Amino acid sequence: MAELQKETAVKQVYEPKAYKKNWITPKNFPYILIAPTVILFCLFTVYPVISSFIMSFQKSDGAGMAFVGLENYVRLFKDPLFLTALKNTFFILIIQVPIQLFLALILAAALNSKLVKMKAFFRISYFMPAITALVAYSIVFMIMLDENYGIINYFLSLLGMEKVGWLTSTTWSKVALMIAITWRWTGYNMVIYLAGLQNVSESLYEAASIDGAGRVRQFFYITIPQLRPIILFTFVLSTIGTLQLFDEPFILTEGGPNNSTLTISLYLYQNGFKYFDFGYASAIAYVLVIMIAILSWIQMKVAGDQD
């Protein structure tokens, strides 16, 4: 009896009639597939983004929040600490991102050369920093950059240079931060460029060689123009990343000395989770959103107009 029931059950599944009765069809199936994403995304991204926008016009008032209009935003642009954070972030952005991307381009071009063997070894070595936790590498750099006993100052002393107060001087702390970020991301960008270079036709370089162009000229007149869309892509990504810089200054310098490495994200974190000033922190977050939107738009525009 049980045997028989099983048989009919199996039959039903494979009969076309049974398939038509099935409530899952190619029409509604995609909605079932995206349902978890949409629910989670609305709960944990869309709702917070809207809620944070509303909060940026509010202020803690006893137990609840009271509407204060643009007060938080006005306060931001009178707040010397916020302006310092803004300046620091842009300083790092303007100097570090071009250096890092240029370095990545040079390494990619060198590694793409026919003269070089063991390409896989180099590629893996350069990519390695990109897989480490920001917290872990920040700690290692903190130790290596110690002013008196750090290994980096030791190497500098071998070259006959003075000790550098990497984490104690207001100028050098910024440089230290930039060195750490460059270490972490150059190889990552290099691998992106290397992937792009595989699509550049070899004949371009050959033609240039015959015309007598040297390696440096080839780099500037062939490699860079050919990779332009990818360079733009990495520029936008690095810009977004730098504007959100948090882990490195949090661990390496805690924003110091004398706020010289205070970044926008770090200031946001301090206001939100040290002083629990949620309205003010939300206003900082929205200034960040607007800046990322504007900078990404400018970068796209600049690249688009040249085509």
Next chain:
Amino acid sequence: MKTQKNISKILLYALLIAGVICSIGPFYWMVIGASHTSGEIFKVPPNFLPGSELWTNLKNLDESIGILKVLGNSLTITLIYTALALMICSASGYAFAKFKFKGRDAIFFVLLLAIMIPYHVTLIPLFKMMAALGWINTYQAVILPNLAYPFAIFLMRQNMKALPDSLLEAARVDGAGEFKIFFTIVLPTMKPSLAAVAIFLFMFQWNNFLWPLVILNEQDMYTLPVALSSLIGLSKVDYGQLMMGTAISTLPIMIFFLLLQRQFISGMLGSSVKE
């Protein structure tokens, strides 16, 4: 002509090897440091050879942060997160790549937009939400917010596009249900892409810092990065211990990377680069 070629060869190798020393040097230094005492790490001239304090550092680290508990937290959170996020993101990726449905392009556009939005914007509302639910210091509070990861969905969609429509149609004609097609045809065929995205998700969660830092404030619940950062706040920092901690947080993922570097890199870069 030949000497010129040799000179450029030497210059190239010099440049590349200098790069390798810079990128791998800190890892070597970390492993060496994990086997020395605080004093030995800061000796001038420095030690470049392994020391004898590996075991002591491990014991001290365990006493101050409970390394097994912390490692367990990190592993549990990361593994559950990776499994769930992989299912959710691959399902969505499949829908976006292989079905036409109302609102598809609009939803996909909103997801892409979210890649640009800084994570910090959601931080405070999420924190308030978790506090209201009583979920501060819980695994689910760390896991849930990033499950629908837009970038992973984007990667899955790009990869699923390569799946031939005729294969799916043939299965439908044979009477296979949609779920059956997804689980027995789509997912097995996409194994390499799934592996790459899984690695990307795993690494993201393993290294994740800011959100766990905000939502976890009991030492028993700390993940590895949060526990490490708590060590720096102490008045007297034991650097040997600290190096041991960073080595423990880095070495597993490094070994993982060396074994699977092909998938690793494609997981990090995606197919956006190939186009």
